[in-house]
Amino acid sequence: MDSSEPDPSAGSDRDRDQDQDQDRNREQNRDRGQNQGRGDKDTSRTALSRRGRRRSTDDADSAGTALQRWLETRVRENRFTIAVVFPIVGAITLVASDLGHLPAPLAYNPLFLLVGTAVMRSPLLVGVLPTLGRRALGCLGALTAFTYAIELVGLRTGWPYGTFEYAIELGPMLAGEVPLALPLFFVPLVLDAYLLTVLVLDSHYENRFETPLARLAGAVATILAIDLVLDPAAVAIGFWEFIPAGAYYGVPASNYAGWLLSGAVAVVLVDFGFDHETLRERIQSCEFILDDLVSFALLWGVINVLYGNWIAAAVAGLICTGLFGTDRYDSDLFRTAIAPTGKN
Numbered sequence: 001m002d003s004s005e006p007d008p009s010a011g012s013d014r015d016r017d018q019d020q021d022q023d024r025n026r027e028q029n030r031d032r033g034q035n036q037g038r039g040d041k042d043t044s045r046t047a048l049s050r051r052g053r054r055r056s057t058d059d060a061d062s063a064g065t066a067l068q069r070w071l072e073t074r075v076r077e078n079r080f081t082i083a084v085v086f087p088i089v090g091a092i093t094l095v096a097s098d099l100g101h102l103p104a105p106l107a108y109n110p111l112f113l114l115v116g117t118a119v120m121r122s123p124l125l126v127g128v129l130p131t132l133g134r135r136a137l138g139c140l141g142a143l144t145a146f147t148y149a150i151e152l153v154g155l156r157t158g159w160p161y162g163t164f165e166y167a168i169e170l171g172p173m174l175a176g177e178v179p180l181a182l183p184l185f186f187v188p189l190v191l192d193a194y195l196l197t198v199l200v201l202d203s204h205y206e207n208r209f210e211t212p213l214a215r216l217a218g219a220v221a222t223i224l225a226i227d228l229v230l231d232p233a234a235v236a237i238g239f240w241e242f243i244p245a246g247a248y249y250g251v252p253a254s255n256y257a258g259w260l261l262s263g264a265v266a267v268v269l270v271d272f273g274f275d276h277e278t279l280r281e282r283i284q285s286c287e288f289i290l291d292d293l294v295s296f297a298l299l300w301g302v303i304n305v306l307y308g309n310w311i312a313a314a315v316a317g318l319i320c321t322g323l324f325g326t327d328r329y330d331s332d333l334f335r336t337a338i339a340p341t342g343k344n
Contacts, residue, residue: 071126075288082119083291087299090116095306098237110171114181120295121188127289128191131274131282139273143190143266144183150262151178160258164242189230190266192293193222198276199283199290199326216267223263224256225315226296231255232312233303249309287328294323 075082097107106112132140154161155177170179179185197218201210232249235241246252283289301316323329 068126068130071129072286075123075126075291079123079288079291082123083288083294084298086116086120087295088302090120091299091302091306094237095303108168110169114171114184117181117184120299121184121292123288123291124188124191124195127282127286128195128279131278133275136273136275139269140187143187143269146262146265146269147183147186148174148178150258151182154258160254160261162242162246162252162254162258163244164240164255166240167238170239187266188292189226189296190219190223190263190270192290192296193226193263194219194267194270195279195283195290196222196293196322198280200322202280202283203326212271215271216264219267219270220260220263223267224259225319227256227259229297229300229304229312229316229319232309233300233307236307236309237303249312290323290326290328293319294329297323 093102093106093112094108096102100107150160152175153159155165158164166173166177166179170181170185172180174180174182194215197215198210201214201218228248231251235245235250242250242252242255244252246255297316297319301313301320304310304313304316
């Protein structure tokens, strides 16, 4: 064959190569299309998942807001009952228990004690609820553990409060020695003292003295004032007793040294745990957040009056005077005794 003539087999090879290239291109395009389709589906799924999570978060926030509003409405509608009626009835019931005027199932009934305490604490708990972040919850958890630990040490060693023992069981007892509900009794008093200190510093001193040291000193001093009211009354009605009895209505000076220590630790934890600006705004906007301290002063103040503990009763009166000086307690509180506020 003449070499100048075209080779049919060469053209065939080129056609075959072109066909193969076209097949490869079609396969690559098909693969890219499939991958793009999978990518679009993945993107769509991710977007749907994000929208679902966002919707779930929004639903949870809405449910939480609705619950908070419901709780606040219940407290507002029953402020007088919670802050005034409950502590007065509680004081009469406890004194009657001590004097033997109530039958055994009712005298010092642990369920009544715990439910009554929880109801009187409810304005404080509802008030601080929106301010509870992770750090605050962590610090309150640490404070709860500290409360149990220092009480147990005190019962077993007599340090730091002096030797004392519970004369009755205040509900279920942890390790047979410490009331399980002890944090419900102690931690709210620390919060009350701290909130009142922040309110006073903010209202009367325009933040000029609101430093960590000022908050610590003010709150610890308020805690000591609270215990000047609490312990004499609790000893009088037989909740606990000190051995030997102290000079201040049966309470020794060592008890207040112990409260100085435990109160300082508690206030430091609270001060570290809460966001100060958020808490300050909540104190200003929530008119019932300190109602628990009103309940406390009335309950233990009345008991001290009935037992003639006049210094302790006077301190309770000073606490009430300080509370009423905050301009939070006017006719609105007593109006709820006649009719609900009607606010939702």
